[in-house]
Amino acid sequence: DAGVIQSPRHEVTEMGQEVTLRCKPISGHNSLFWYRQTMMRGLELLIYFNNNVPIDDSGMPEDRFSAKMPNASFSTLKIQPSEPRDSAVYFCASSGLAGVNFYEQYFGPGTRLTVT
Amino acid sequence: GENVEQHPSTLSVQEGDSAVIKCTYSDSASNYFPWYKQELGKGPQLIIDIRSNVGEKKDQRIAVTLNKTAKHFSLHITETQPEDSAVYFCAASPRWAKLQFGAGTQVVVTP
Numbered sequence: 626d627a628g629v630i631q632s633p634r635h636e637v638t639e640m641g642q643e644v645t646l647r648c649k650p651i652s653g654h655n656s657l658f659w660y661r662q663t664m665m666r667g668l669e670l671l672i673y674f675n676n677n678v679p680i681d682d683s684g685m686p687e688d689r690f691s692a693k694m695p696n697a698s699f700s701t702l703k704i705q706p707s708e709p710r711d712s713a714v715y716f717c718a719s720s721g722l723a724g725v726n727f728y729e730q731y732f733g734p735g736t737r738l739t740v741t
Numbered sequence: 742g743e744n745v746e747q748h749p750s751t752l753s754v755q756e757g758d759s760a761v762i763k764c765t766y767s768d769s770a771s772n773y774f775p776w777y778k779q780e781l782g783k784g785p786q787l788i789i790d791i792r793s794n795v796g797e798k799k800d801q802r803i804a805v806t807l808n809k810t811a812k813h814f815s816l817h818i819t820e821t822q823p824e825d826s827a828v829y830f831c832a833a834s835p836r837w838a839k840l841q842f843g844a845g846t847q848v849v850v851t852p
Contacts, residue, residue: 667843
């Protein structure tokens with residue numbers, strides 16, 4: 626079974642541009658998480674969804690960040706307008722249905738975003 | 742909220758020796774403690790986890806121990822190999838699904 630898929634793997638953009646990151650969770654998983662990783666702040670949870678519904682977006686840094694999950698197999702994280710301080714690696718993770726493996730989160734390969 | 746501290750930040754070991762990474766957490770409601778291994782350019786990979794009703798768990802060369810009273814848990818890697826070189830993260834879950842990560846430990850295994 627394929628793991629979590631993220632695209633693009635690398636994104637370089639200029640300040641002020643819109644950036645959209647994409648994620649396909651593991652088939653059958655019903656929870657999806659967006660994280661940001663930087664040297665200064667480590668791994669931070671931005672937002673997570675359960676059954677396509679946003680449950681906690683308290684980690685979203687600013688109104689410039691938004692996330693959607695229109696269906697069980699796709700999610701986007703959008704930054705508009707982007708700023709140099711948004712440069713980071715963004716990870717998507719998913720976890721399965723309630724039960725023994727409920728908590729186990731599986732990460733995608735990440736998108737390295739550079740804003741110049 | 743939950744605060745997870747991880748030590749040491751870097752760990753250098755000789756191949757074949759053991760490595761131990763320690764984490765403490767602050768929220769007594771936390772009941773799930775996973776460990777992730779992250780190699781350069783890749784996403785974190787879940788390697789082992791432990792739940793609050795268990796004191797120790799082993800999987801081949803890795804083991805995790807949990808002391809709920811003291812609010813700390815540790816990762817033990819025995820017979821280290823060069824492929825164990827990576828950054829290791831501990832995490833704690835204070836409530837449903839949400840993970841709070843430690844700052845990470847860079848492990849370097851020298852042949």
